[in-house]
Each structure stands twice: as structure tokens, then as C-alpha cells.
Amino acid sequence: MIVNKNDEIIIDIEDMGSDGEGIGKYQGYTIFVKNALVGDRIKTKLMKTKKSYGYGRLIEIIEPSPYRVTPKCPIADKCGGCSIQHLDYKRQLEYKQNKVKNCLERIGGFPVDTFSQENIMEPIIGMEEPFYYRNKAQFPVGINKDGKVVIGFYAGRTHSIIDTSHCYIQATVNDEILQRVRQFLEEYHISVYNEEKHEGLVRHILTRVGFTTEEIMVCLIVNGNELPHKEQLIESLCQIPHMTSISLNINGEKTNVILGDTIKTLWGKPYITDYIGDIKYQISPLSFYQVNPIQTRVLYETALEYAGLTGEETVWDLYCGIGTISLFLAQKAKQVYGVEIVPQAIEDARKNAEINHITNAEFYVGAAEEILPKKYKEDSVYGDVIVVDPPRKGCEESLLDTILAMAPKRIVYVSCDPATLARDLKYLCDKEYQISKIQVVDQFGHSIHVETVVLISRVER
Ligand SMILES: C[S@@+](CC[C@H](N)C(=O)[O-])C[C@H]1O[C@@H](n2cnc3c(N)ncnc32)[C@H](O)[C@@H]1O
Numbered sequence: 032m033i034v035n036k037n038d039e040i041i042i043d044i045e046d047m048g049s050d051g052e053g054i055g056k057y058q059g060y061t062i063f064v065k066n067a068l069v070g071d072r073i074k075t076k077l078m079k080t081k082k083s084y085g086y087g088r089l090i091e092i093i094e095p096s097p098y099r100v101t102p103k104c105p106i107a108d109k110c111g112g113c114s115i116q117h118l119d120y121k122r123q124l125e126y127k128q129n130k131v132k133n134c135l136e137r138i139g140g141f142p143v144d145t146f147s148q149e150n151i152m153e154p155i156i157g158m159e160e161p162f163y164y165r166n167k168a169q170f171p172v173g174i175n176k177d178g179k180v181v182i183g184f185y186a187g188r189t190h191s192i193i194d195t196s197h198c199y200i201q202a203t204v205n206d207e208i209l210q211r212v213r214q215f216l217e218e219y220h221i222s223v224y225n226e227e228k229h230e231g232l233v234r235h236i237l238t239r240v241g242f243t244t245e246e247i248m249v250c251l252i253v254n255g256n257e258l259p260h261k262e263q264l265i266e267s268l269c270q271i272p273h274m275t276s277i278s279l280n281i282n283g284e285k286t287n288v289i290l291g292d293t294i295k296t297l298w299g300k301p302y303i304t305d306y307i308g309d310i311k312y313q314i315s316p317l318s319f320y321q322v323n324p325i326q327t328r329v330l331y332e333t334a335l336e337y338a339g340l341t342g343e344e345t346v347w348d349l350y351c352g353i354g355t356i357s358l359f360l361a362q363k364a365k366q367v368y369g370v371e372i373v374p375q376a377i378e379d380a381r382k383n384a385e386i387n388h389i390t391n392a393e394f395y396v397g398a399a400e401e402i403l404p405k406k407y408k409e410d411s412v413y414g415d416v417i418v419v420d421p422p423r424k425g426c427e428e429s430l431l432d433t434i435l436a437m438a439p440k441r442i443v444y445v446s447c448d449p450a451t452l453a454r455d456l457k458y459l460c461d462k463e464y465q466i467s468k469i470q471v472v473d474q475f476g477h478s479i480h481v482e483t484v485v486l487i488s489r490v491e492r
Pocket residue numbers: 319320321349350351352353354355356370371372373376397398399400420421422447
């Protein structure tokens with residue numbers, strides 16, 4: 032072996048991996064180093080070695096990358112949220128565009144250079160202001176070794192909580208919410224959750240803020256059924272202007288999943304409302320809602336453009352959440368059908384259609400991979416356009432098979448994971464379909480995550 036465990040070596044970082052780690056070579060041997068950036072010359076200590084590659088720890092930055100910036104956030108290097116805040120934002124965008132390209136090339140086998148030359152792959156759309164953009168936060172609550180309440184974020188890849196009072200990518204009103212909840216927990220000696228012992232009451236604080244309406248939701252996730260002294264918490268939180276919904280989410284399970292299935296409204300409405308474009312949405316604590324309202328509009332407008340609607344089309348919106356994309360499309364389509372697995376999200380979707388006076392959208396609760404094949408088999412349903420916006424794991428093959436059998440004119444794939452996107456595109460674009468357009472949109476500045484919209488068209492014969 033060229034290198035051994037515990038060796039300290041100097042390398043130039045030439046690339047960045049899918050988790051934002053720096054990648055360099057030492058005499059042909061590849062080394063992955065967390066927190067190292069493309070353009071850095073570093074000293075690294077090898078912590079783990081395999082035959083042709085290894086993992087190193089960053090010991091010293093000998094020459095910093097020209098793309099290295101000082102993060103605004105003092106805990107950015109520890110917190111698991113903003114893993115690339117030390118990379119210049121323009122360069123973050125390049126990194127994300129390349130990440131999608133690499134997946135399309137390596138996993139999907141697509142000719143990405145040709146895609147770029149033929150403008151099939153458009154330049155990434157970045158954010159104008161990549162700070163304070165998130166409308167949703169989930170803060171874990173715990174206790175430190177001195178017995179003090181800690182509220183903040185998990186350190187990268189761990190469950191140890193970094194105490195914080197300000198987050199540079201969240202809505203700033205969270206500072207006051209956290210301060211008031213912290214004070215309440217301390218003053219009334221409310222127990223906080225201990226993961227290992229599965230004891231204690233308060234596990235997480237979920238907040239949501241309406242970007243247009245400014246409405247605020249606070250939901251405490253608890254390992255129990257009641258919150259002692261809840262009147263005092265309500266009184267305190269209600270001093271924050273635009274407070275709209277205060278609730279408890281019951282999660283008594285020994286699990287890493289943050290939310291349980293039951294919500295108890297403590298005060299106000301069981302939801303907040305917000306707008307994307309002209310459409311008003313009602314959002315419950317359990318429902319999925321995109322976290323970056325400004326870029327979501329960009330994303331949905333791209334999806335709408337790719338759907339190429341004239342008013343005559345039947346459209347399926349699979350994994351529809353609270354009907355966000357469905358209602359956007361319904362304005363330009365003849366009929367839209369949405370499918371979503373979370374019952375409460377579908378309740379919101381139906382309500383959202385109603386409050387926007389949209390009558391050409393119908394919603395089904397269930398797994399897309401079960402509902403669509405069943406509807407196709409039993410009712411021979413058809414779609415001119417099928418939109419999918421799955422979670423990170425992508426679509427099941429049984430769903431993709433049904434989509435291919437339904438033979439829509441266009442498929443619009445909205446994805447938050449380039450690897451599963453590339454896998455599914457490969458499956459879809461075998462014979463009958465080809466990629467016509469790809470647009471990468473940055474919804475998650477300073478994190479490694481990225482959103483992509485792809486138009487897949489049926490090949491004309
Ligand atoms: C990335 S979100 C997209 C939601 C919506 N399109 C939006 O933009 O707000 C994925 C959604 O898929 C839902 N989901 C997860 N697995 C599903 C499945 N097997 N079938 C249907 N929906 C599913 C999730 O609950 C979530 O609402």
C-alpha cells in the first residue's frame with residue numbers, strides 16, 4: 032500500500048463528493064476528507080484505508096481554496112445542516128449542477144455534455160439571498176451534562192445536540208420562539224427527552240412560518256399525552272405577532288422518526304396558510320410543504336412550463352403532498368388527479384382545492400405504487416401528463432411500469448435526490464421516452480441538497 036492508517040500526508044483537493052467531502056489523490060490513491068474544499072491544499076491524517084481509497088481527517092489547511100469563505104454561522108462546521116457554508120455560494124451552485132450531471136452520467140448513462148451543448152440541461156437557478164430562507168425548522172431538545180436544557184441542531188451524523196439561539200438559514204422569528212420555549216421548560220421544570228433511556232417529555236420543537244402571510248405554527252413533539260402548564264406556554268407564545276397555531280404532536284415511540292401520527296391543537300388553528308403564486312395553501316404540522324418558498328415558486332413554474340398544458344389535458348400528480356403542484360397545474364389543465372400517502376396531507380389538499388375554488392382536482396390517499404396500478408388496471412385511467420415528486424428514495428419500479436403502460440405524452444419528474452432520479456430516468460428512457468429538458472434549482476443553500484425538474488417526452492415515431 033502507498034499509504035497506511037494514521038499517516039499524515041499533504042494533498043490537493045481536486046473535486047467534491049456527493050456529501051460535500053473533498054476528494055484528493057496521493058500517488059493515484061483517492062482520499063476523501065470532510066470539510067476540505069476543492070482548491071484547498073491540506074494536511075490530512077488517514078483514519079480508514081481501503082485498497083484503492085481511504086478517508087482522512089482534515090488536520091491543517093496549508094493553502095486555502097480561493098472558493099473558501101468564512102461561514103456566517105459560528106457553528107457551521109459542527110452542525111449537520113449547513114455542511115458547505117464555507118464554500119462560496121456561486122461555487123456551491125456549480126457543485127450542485129455537477130452533482131446532478133455526475134449522477135446522470137454515471138448512474139443513468141446519459142450524455143450530459145451533449146445535454147449541455149443542446150441546452151437540454153439549463154444552468155442551475157440559484158437563490159438571490161441564500162440566508163434566512165427556510166420556512167420550517169425541527170429543533171431537537173435535550174439536556175447537557177450540567178443538567179441545562181439544550182435546543183438546537185444535531186451535530187453532523189450524530190444525535191448530540193448543539194445548543195443554539197440563532198440559525199442563519201431559518202426565519203428569524205425562530206429565535207424568539209426558542210427563547211420562549213426554553214424559558215418555559217426551565218421555569219416549569221418540564222422534563223426533556225432522553226433518547227437512550229426513552230424518558231422525558233419534550234422531544235422536538237417544530238416551527239413553520241408562512242412566507243406571505245407571516246402566520247406562525249409551533250408544535251411541540253412530546254413523549255406523552257399532555258403538556259403540564261400548557262396555558263403558560265400558550266400565553267408566552269401568543270405574545271409573538273402572527274402566532275396562529277400551537278399544538279402538540281404525540282410521539283411515544285422509541286424511534287428516530289421525529290413526528291408521531293397524532294396532533295392535539297392547544298391553541299388557535301390546526302394549520303397555517305401560505306401562498307405560492309396566487310394559490311393559497313393550508314398546511315398542517317404533519318403535511319409535507321416545500322421549505323424554501325421563493326425557490327418553490329421557481330420549481331413549480333418550471334414544472335408547469337414542462338407540463339405544456341393547454342387546458343385540455345388530464346394530469347396525474349403523484350406524491351402530491353398537500354396538493355401544491357396539483358393546484359398549480361389545475362389552473363391550466365382540464366383535470367388533475369393527486370395521489371399522496373399521508374391522509375392529513377390529502378385532507379389539506381382537498382381543503383386547498385376548496386378554498387381556491389378549484390373544482391377540477393381530485394385526490395386519493397395511498398401509496399402511488401398501489402393506487403395508480405390499481406386505477407389503471409380497474410378503470411383504465413389515462414394521463415396526458417404525469418408528474419412525480421417522490422421522496423429521496425425515488426419511485427418504485429411497479430409505478431414506473433404503470434406510467435410506461437399509460438403512455439403519457441410527457442412525464443415531469445421533480446426530484447430531491449439526483450442519484451435516484453438518474454436511476455429512474457434510466458428505467459423510463461429506455462425506448463419510448465427521452466429527456467427533453469433538465470433544470471436544477473437550488474432550494475437548500477449551504478447544504479449539499481439540490482432539487483431537479485426533468486421533462487421526459489414520448490418519442491414521436
Ligand atoms: C418530496 S414530497 C413532494 C410533495 C409535493 N409534491 C410538494 O411539492 O409539496 C414527497 C411526498 O410524497 C409522499 N409520499 C412518500 N411516499 C409515498 C408513496 N409511496 N406514495 C405516495 N406518496 C408518498 C410524502 O408524504 C410527501 O408528501
